Each structure stands twice: as structure tokens, then as C-alpha cells.
Amino acid sequence: xxxxxxxxxxxxxxxxxxxxxxxxxxxxxxxxxxxxxxxxxxxxxxxxxxxxxxxxxxxxxxxxxxxxxxxxxxxxxxxxxxxxxxxxxxxxxxxxxxxxxxxxxxxxxxxxxxxxxxxxxxxxxxxxxxxxxxxxxxxxxxxxxxxxxxxxxxxxxxxxxxxxxxxxxxxxxxxxxxxxxxxxxxxxxxxxxxxxxxxxxxxxxxxxxxxxxxxxxxxxxxxxxxxxxxxxxxxxxxxxxxxxxxxxxxxxxxxxxxxxxxxxxxxxxxxxxxxxxxxxxxxxxxxxxxxxxxxxxxxxxxxxxxxxxxxxxxxxxxxxxxxxxxxxxxxxxxxxxxxxxxxxxxxxxxxxxxxxxxxxxxxxxxxxxxxxxxxxxxxxxxxxxxxxxxxxxxxxxxxxxxxxxxxxxxxxxxxxxxxxxxxxxxxxxxxxxxxxxxxxxxxxxxx
Numbered sequence: 001x002x003x004x005x006x007x008x009x010x011x012x013x014x015x016x017x018x019x020x021x022x023x024x025x026x027x028x029x030x031x032x033x034x035x036x037x038x039x040x041x042x043x044x045x046x047x048x049x050x051x052x053x054x055x056x057x058x059x060x061x062x063x064x065x066x067x068x069x070x071x072x073x074x075x076x077x078x079x080x081x082x083x084x085x086x087x088x089x090x091x092x093x094x095x096x097x098x099x100x101x102x103x104x105x106x107x108x109x110x111x112x113x114x115x116x117x118x119x120x121x122x123x124x125x126x127x128x129x130x131x132x133x134x135x136x137x138x139x140x141x142x143x144x145x146x147x148x149x150x151x152x153x154x155x156x157x158x159x160x161x162x163x164x165x166x167x168x169x170x171x172x173x174x175x176x177x178x179x180x181x182x183x184x185x186x187x188x189x190x191x192x193x194x195x196x197x198x199x200x201x202x203x204x205x206x207x208x209x210x211x212x213x214x215x216x217x218x219x220x221x222x223x224x225x226x227x228x229x230x231x232x233x234x235x236x237x238x239x240x241x242x243x244x245x246x247x248x249x250x251x252x253x254x255x256x257x258x259x260x261x262x263x264x265x266x267x268x269x270x271x272x273x274x275x276x277x278x279x280x281x282x283x284x285x286x287x288x289x290x291x292x293x294x295x296x297x298x299x300x301x302x303x304x305x306x307x308x309x310x311x312x313x314x315x316x317x318x319x320x321x322x323x324x325x326x327x328x329x330x331x332x333x334x335x336x337x338x339x340x341x342x343x344x345x346x347x348x349x350x351x352x353x354x355x356x357x358x359x360x361x362x363x364x365x366x367x368x369x370x371x372x373x374x375x376x377x378x379x380x381x382x383x384x385x386x387x388x389x390x391x392x393x394x395x396x397x398x399x400x401x402x403x404x405x406x407x408x409x410x411x412x413x414x415x416x417x418x419x420x421x422x423x424x425x426x427x428x429x430x431x432x433x434x435x436x437x438x439x440x441x442x443x444x445x446x447x
Contacts, residue, residue, distance in 0.1 A: 004029035006444060009075050009163040009217035016063070016074050023056035023063075023074030027118060030076055034120075034161045037447045040142050042135045043155040045081045046089045047121040052076065055118045071243075072224055073116030078123040078165035080153045082199040085109050085119050092199050093125040093134055093149075094328075096320050106197030107232070108166065108208060108225040115224045120162055124152030126383060128313075129168055129201050131327035137379050138180060139445050140410050144376040147177030148383030150211065154181040157211050160444045164212035164221055170201045170305060172372075172389030174209030179371035179401045179414030180384065183442040184431070185211040186218045187389075189421045190396030191236040193222070194229030202308035203234065204347070205301070205393055213442045215400070215432045219243040222424065238422055245429035247436060250365035253278065254288040262294070262387045264374035270404055270413040271370045277438055278368070286364070290391055291356035292349070298386075300346040300353075301394045303334075307343045310335025350394060357395040361420045366430055367392075371401040371414030392418045400431050402440040415440070 004026050007015065015021035031049055038044060059074040079085050082092050084102035086109075091097040105113060113119070126134045126149040136151040138144040139159035146155040150167030153174075157165050158181030167174035169187045178185025186209055193208035200206060210218045210225070219241070226240035255275055260268050279285045290297070309331045310317065317324075317332045324332065361367065373387045392399040399418040407413050417434075419427035434440055 002029055005033035005160050007163065008213040010214060010220060012163060013072070013075055023059040023118065024053065026074065027052045027056040027076055027120070030120060030161060037139070037159045037161055040447065041137050041139050041155050041159050043123055043152040043159065043161060045091060045122040045124055045152065048088055048119065052118050052120050059116055059118070070114060070116035072112060072220065075117045075164070076120045076162060077112065077117055077221070078120050078153055078156045078162040079109060080150050080165065080167050081122040081125045082129050082168060083109055083166050084197040085122065088119070089122050090199070092129065093127040096316070096323055104197065107194045107229050109197065111224050112221070123156050123165055125149050126151060127325050128328050129170065129173060129199070130331060131383055132325040133380055133383055138376050138411070140182060140406065140412055141376070143379060144409065144411060145180065145379045145381070145383055147180035147376065149173040150177045151383070153211050154178050154183065154185070157181065157183050157213060159447070164210065164217050167209045167211050168198065169207045169209050169393055170205045171301065171393055172384070172386040174207070174211065175389050175399060175401045175416060176372050176384050178211045179403070180376040180412060182403045182406065182412030183211060183213060184215055184218060184400065184402055185209060186222065186400045187393065187398060188222060188226065188424055189236060189398045191232070191234040192398070192422070192424065193225045194232040194235040196229050196231040200312045202305045203312070204304055204308055207393065215428055215435050219245060219428045236422060241425040241428070245425055245432065247433035248426065248429040249281070249433050250283055250430045252284045252286065252364050253366045253368050254360070254364040255285050256290065256367060256369040257287045258289050259294070259369055259388060262373050263370055266407050267370050267372065267374060267413065270407065271415065274404055274415045275368060278434070281437065288360065291360060292353045294387065296349065297353065297391055297394050300349040301390055303338055303342055304346040304350065306331045306335035307338050308335070354395045357397060358420065361397065361418070365426065367418035369416050371416040375407060375409070375411040375413070388416060397421050398424050398427055400427055402431060402435060403442055404440055
């Protein structure tokens, strides 16, 4: 049996262009991988087998006819189940929306469809993309969490069931699951990928992100998905970053070493070793501190996020309060109980922090810090802590996680890099350099 499912998105695209692979072969191979893994991993809400094969056949027919194809023609991917994909489920991880389907594509999904990409189906999200665990398991250790809230997206890519997936991050929901599942993940600049057609958690902090097998894959998807959108007032107005970035060596990196006091011994050890390797390659590493304490960041972010969520879904709370899981109910309750003056103060804290971070980051090529504070917890206990992911979500600056390897209990470890707002081209180019030079690459577990 072929193992085309092992291909990264970029490898698959190249092989189709060279005539060594068809989109139908690739999709069918991924479907066989889903059959082998899904019973244990539980990453999918819906696998659109018939739709994916039909779309793949259409790409193959167009290629055979010599028609002009989009840059992602034949590339399969998964979409987190808060993203609208026309005709597929849109249940947001909750029984309250059971049976709901999307009547149209989210803006970013429509852009991928126009570029020829193939939606394999909908990946599991935690309820309302928040902190209550989902049914999904970590593909490297099924007794452990894949992270959240983009749990199914990360697990599907980590297990080899999809070469790429859309995720979202309001606190740590793209980078943490990507790191827990041993694959790269990007949280772009706030507004870089428009949120039109995606179920909201917080209009101030929702970032749409990409999880994939390689940094090159992420760049290819970002180039198509990003860009201005008239229906999303927060969308970045500048053109999307180009995908064809040559790997680039950073000259000067800011190391947020003071945050390691919040990390487990294992995370500290792996992070220190990774930073030492970076320094050994001739990169100038400087220890710096955030311009605001983690307690202040956490408090302001949490207050604003809860108020946003309560405002977005007020009718839902009124009609389904008793049906909500604990974390979601807590977010609603705190949002409703927070006086408006505290919300305004929280947003002023954010504005001040973002200004100071812009100034600090302008002096360095990258920031470096761990991707999480401790390895993946038991799957039903928690989706993991937000400590190292919250600062760059709060400020809206782009960040990427790369896999370092696997530690105790076969669980992956990750390293996180951040950059100035709208600095994705440089961030991705430097991440590609580390991916190749350090061999910080995704692996695939056996099932």
C-alpha cells in the first residue's frame, strides 16, 4: 500500500506538478491513514470522503486538460470546527449546535478553495474553542492531551491524517496543540487571516492560524489565506506575506529567560539546550524581560476575553446556561460580572503593552521562549497552561512553534519564536533556517 499520506503539503504539490502523484492518490492515501488512526486519536468531527475524492478528481481532470491551476491545487487540509466549510458540520464542539451545518465558506476557506485546496473535513475543537477538554487524544501518547482548543487540527496533522489544518488562537489554542503534537504551528499577526465566517470567542484576541508538517507548508497556506477582507474590520490591510522565502539566519535574538521560572524542569532543560544551539551558530542572544508582568498580562487578557465572549454569545447563555461545560460557563459568568470600567482598563493595558512590545521587538530579529510550561497533561484533565503563549496573543504579534524532539512519556517538546507585527516573512524565513540547520522537524508516530 502506498504511503503518500507521509508527504508534507509542499512535497505533495511538487510531486503533482512533476506528474509523480495525482490528487486522488494523495486523498485516498490520507483516507486510509484516517481509517488506521482515527479510532484511537479521535481528531475528526466529520470526514468528507465523497467530497474530497470528487474535488481531487476535478483537480486531476483539470491538470490533464492543461488548465491553469491555483497554487494549492490538490492540497488536502482540515478545518477546525469553528470554520465555515460549505455543506459541512459547524458544531463548535458543543451539543448545543449538534446538526448545524455551514451555508457558506469562511473567507479563508473560500480562498483556499479558489486556490484548489481540498477540505478533507472538520477537525474537533474544544467546546466553543475554550478550555474544556475535547475527546481528541495526543497521537504520540493517547493517554495525554493534544492541547486545545485546536485539538483535532493538531492531532490530525501530528498523526499524518492531514498535511495541514486551520486552527485558531484566543490565548494559546494554535501553538500549544501544535507543540504538544510535535508539529510546526503559526499564530500570525492579529487580523492577518480574516475571521469572516468563523465562530467568535473574542473579537480582540481571536487569531486564525495554520498547523502543518513544515514551515514551508505554513507559508504556502498563509500566502493564500491572508489579506484584507471588507467584512472583517480587524483584517490587516497590507498584502499577504510571500511564501517563497529563502531560509535566513537571524543576527540578534531576544531570549525571555526570566519566564523559565514558570516552566517544568524538563521544559527548562530542553529550552536552554535549544537556545545554546542557536547561540553556537553565531547568533547574538540577549536576555530581555517583558515590559509587563505575567500576572498583569493574564488578568487584563482574561477580563477582556471573557467580556468579549459574553457579548458575542449573549442569547446563547440566556437559553443554554445549564448545558454549558465548566470553562465556558465560567467565561460567560465572569464576562457578565465585569464592570465596564475594568474592561476599558484591560484594553488600555493591552494598548500600552503592545506599544512597548513593538518598541522592544524592533531591536531584535526574533524573540525566543518555550512553547508551553510543561508537557501535555492527561487528556481529560486539561488542555494545558497558557503561560508562554499569552503575551504574544495579548500584543497581537506573530509567533511560530517548532518541534524540538520528544521527552518523557514520548511527548513532544517545542520552541517558540515571535516577531514584530506583520513580520511573518522574516519570522518564517528564520524558522525555516532553524528547521533545516537544527533538524527541528516533525515526525510521524506509528499506528
